[in-house]
Amino acid sequence: MKIKISKNELLKSLSDIQGIIEKKTTMPILSHFLMDVKHVGCTLYATDLGTGIKKPVQMLEIIEEGAFCVSATRLYDIVREVQEDLTIEYVDQEWIKIMSGRANYRIAALNPDDYPLWPTIEDEKSIKISSPALLSMIEKTINCTGENDPRYALNGVLLHLQGDLKRITMVGTDGHRLSSVSKEIDLDFADEIKIIIPRKAAIELKKQLMEIDQELILNISKNHIKLNLGDREFLAKLIEGTYPNYDQVIPKNNDKLIYLDRENFMGIIRRVGVMSKEKSHAVRIDIQDGLLNIFANDPEIGEANDVMDIEYSGEPLSLGFNAKYILEALSIMTGKNVAFELKDTLSPTLLTEEVDKDYKCVLMPMRI
């Protein structure tokens, strides 16, 4: 195998896959990528067994067909430094020789035959969705997704398709808060499909979606999802398991409603949150006639409070919250005003946007 490739083409290809390749060294081959070199077209494969990207690569010249498998970060570091186009050759079944200008490298390579196979997807259903719409759904739910949660299903975003209602919903929750965003969508099937996309795959997909603006076809099989993003193919293995019933969690009859200016609300929480306890970020919000008071204290550091005017007349209420959760929810929202629906000290609360009623954020209070 011997090729000539331009620096920029290789640099772009390698930077695209840096998020996918596995940084931990449990299986060394997963920190590598596979380049398949054929006269009809060259393809780059990268996978961590959970997420995968496959994309065509343009060569300047194919001197000899074949394949090579080499560390993605190592080669990326090299390509960033060299100044000219590269000649890459696979020699002795164990080395990659690289020449660029007068610089020479020899780096250890693995057998390309050992690289994990790109899975074939069967029994798929497909939906059409625009890339900005999918991106916005991921952005609004990914923050709430669990990380390393022993309840495995929570470590991903739920994609819920309701054929009969022509609705698509994405949900993320870590057990303390939940975000859900729904959209009308054209579906050509009547069934209900629920899949869980792992957090890492969703983050990677988000990154890839930022670069494009097009209509997408999302293929869903029992174990995988597959998307064609521009010239790339993106594939993710789904989390098996049952996602909790999210609709049950979203409060329907919270009787105390406050409209808040989003920027002002964020400001007051940031100001007072500075003094909240480091790990719990706990703040207390007191609501009374026309006023919202917010307090934070750490017995070892000090305390803070601030007040903002609100339109509210009803019984006073005190709730504890993780300031970080409120800030994250508010920063994802875009409109001027938000609605905060409350019931009592220990019941779930609901934050919604005035402009986008389909986006709901449920925040569970803290006991204070």
Added chain:
Amino acid sequence: MPKTIILVDMDAFFASVEQQCNPSLRGRPIGVIGSDKRTVITAASYEAKALGIKTGMNKFEAKRLCPEIILVIGNNRKYTHTCSELAKIYARYTPDVEVYSIDEAFLDITDTQHLFGGAMEIGAQLKKEIKKTFGINASVGISHNKLLAKLASDISKPDGLRYISMEDAPSVLEDMPTDKLWGIGRGIGNRLKLMGITTCGQLGRMSETFLRSHFGIIGERLKEMGQGIGSFSVLKETAIAKSIGHSMTLPKDIINMRDIEAHILKLSEMVARRGRLYNLLGEVVSVVIRYKSFKTFTRQKKINTHTYDTHIIYDTAIGIIKVIRLAEPVRLLGVTLSGLREDSGQMSIFNECNKKDALIKSMDSINDKYGEFTVSWASYLDIRRHLGVISPAWRPSGLRRTDV
């Protein structure tokens, strides 16, 4: 102002409690054992000690040495109750009490001694009250740090009262064997001996670099110890503990998984309950196993969540044991929860989690009122009530700190 620290140490605690409960045992050589199937003597009365019986001795050996010895099966409830009651006596003299183990407590009387006529007076009063209330002799050591207070109590045993002042410390330490010092065990003691260091006086005069090169970071500390400098202050329960643990020697050696599961469940419940009492959640579960041959080891596992839920701790602990594949019958089991953080009070969005939390808290409050294990998990029903001997580091209340 220099600190004034008192160490109160019960003489032959378990044996003395047994002698108080049963007058026919008073004045006679007795040995306390964990259960009728256990052979190791966990405590011996002073009468027995005088005849050469030592803690840790095998019961057959003891019988040979002293045929008239009376073996008594220990009862943990008696000891823990006495320990809690003793803490009430200490609290009359100072709020700064660290119950260090079931039979030892440090009292910081720096700021309260003038109210009671001085440190020696407090020491004498404590001894008198303990004798009057429980009939037990206590050895009391007084000094300016915990190290010397402990030494004072140890060298005045039994029934002693000793004060080591700053000025006296060098002369007391000069010819004191190093292994009498709290913190220098047989291991370090023997290594010191090999270097020709047998007394604290010598140890205090060694160069820091020399000790450091042989003992690493604790080398510096060793030199200070030889000089009688103790930096430990009396710990109140305000600082966040590093771990919560329980271990017990089983009534008999076991290898059957069912039996092990039952004991691990009980230990997990004790650990989890203490976590809940202090609002501490942990993310690392460790299991200690001591085989019949006394080979002891610890294995731990990180769980990806902070918890004080008995069942998660239990499942993790059992998971660890299943991987080990026991090689021998087990005589001691322990469960520890570490990687602790305070419960922030964040509630779960899922009702069933909050319900489970509420259920556990209700069980705790019933057990607080009517005694441990009044309400318990059905899988406990198998376990007999009478379980083995508790570790000497156990404390009836508060958290065990393992960083001392």
